Amino acid sequence: MTNKTSALRLIYPQWQGGIVAHWMPDLPPDDASRGYYLGAYLLNFLAPDTGQRMIEVPVSLDINDRETEKGINSYQVILKQTKAALEILNNETPERIITLGGDCAVSVVPFTYLAAKYPDDVAIVWIDAHPDVSLPYDDYKGYHAMALTACLGIGDEEIMNVLPGKVDASKALLVGVRSWDKGMKERQNKLGIKGLSPAEVSDNSFVVMEWLKQVGVSKVVIHFDMDVLDPAEIIAAVGTDPDGMKIDEAVRVINDIASEYDIVGLTVAEPMPRVAIKIRNMLSKLPLLKD
Structure with missing residues (x-):
């Protein structure tokens, strides 16, 4: 039911939502921190050209501008980029948005924009190894872990007031959820967010489709975090928690939803191109290619 040609393709290379360098000691810390930036451009390069209008959200590359404020790392940068993304959507007024990121928080502006555009008729399917229901007072200060709660209108007051x-x-x-930081499973349950493990959707999408039927909406936004994928098949993200979803399983779930519902938002997030970063760094050291 998705009309892909009417969608705006939003390139949103935000990387500041993640505090991830310590998980990738094989990469220079600054390169690891900004890896999602390169990942967003690679996703756009690899994604088929379907005639969609494409716009890029301006994102800072300043590695030093990462001050924690109000419980969120890189707070001012993220707030500025949030406003920039929203301004683009308000100017373009798209009916559908495909977002290529970038850390998980790149879903927040498109999804809340679409929630306002189609009030009470949008469900979120968040395909992710993690629940992303953190809040600023939790131990981890990365905004990407607060992305789903932000879509639900829960989080920093100033950011929530900006979201539409x-x-x-x-x-x-x-x-596909299978990894929780301390207290996050309890918060997920307290919020009443249903979670399905990779095993529950490995053979078919029945449970997902039944849930959507019960929710009673006509439109769906889908967040596809690449860390949901099984690292035994592909390591495409920072997270490498075992026993994830196979690529074909994730694609099947998304396409099954699209066969019966109007997909108005699709985000592909958190690609961490380790190999591409290493190749780039190698090339930058070769004669005639050095700056």
């Missing part, structure tokens, strides 16, 4: 809409927690579903 929200989705009720009863209309959010986690798919």
Whole structure:
């Protein structure tokens, strides 16, 4: 049911939401921190050209501008980039948005924009190894871990006041979740967000489709974090938690939803191109290619 040609392709290479360098000691820390930036451009390069209008959200590359404020790392940068992304959407007024990021928080502006555009008729399917329901007072200060709660209208007051809409927690579903920071499983349960393990969707999408039927919406936004994928098949993200979803399983779930619902938002997020970063650094050291 998705009309892909009517979608705006939003290139959103935000990387500041993640505090991830320590998980990749094989990469220079600054390169690892900004890896999502390169990942967004690689996704756009690899994605088929379907005639979509494409716009890029301006994102800072300043590695030093990462001050934690109000419980969120790189707060001012993220707030500025949030406003820039929203200005683009307000100017373009798209009916559908495909977002290529970037850390998980790149879904926040498109999803809340679409929630405001289609009030009470949007469900979120969040395909991710992690629930992303952190809040600024939690130990981890990366905004990408707060992305789903932000879509639900829960989080930093100033950012929440900027966002145009929200989705009720009863209309959010986690798919492929298998890794929780301390207290996050309890918060997920307290918010009433249903979660499905990779095993529950490995053979078919029945549970997802039944949940959508019960929610009673006509439109769906889908967040596809590449860390949901099984590292035994592909290592495409920072996270390498075992026993994830196979590529074909994730694609099947998304296409099954699209066969019965209007997909108004699709985000592909958190690609960490380790090999590409190493090749880039190698090339930068060769004669005639040095700056």
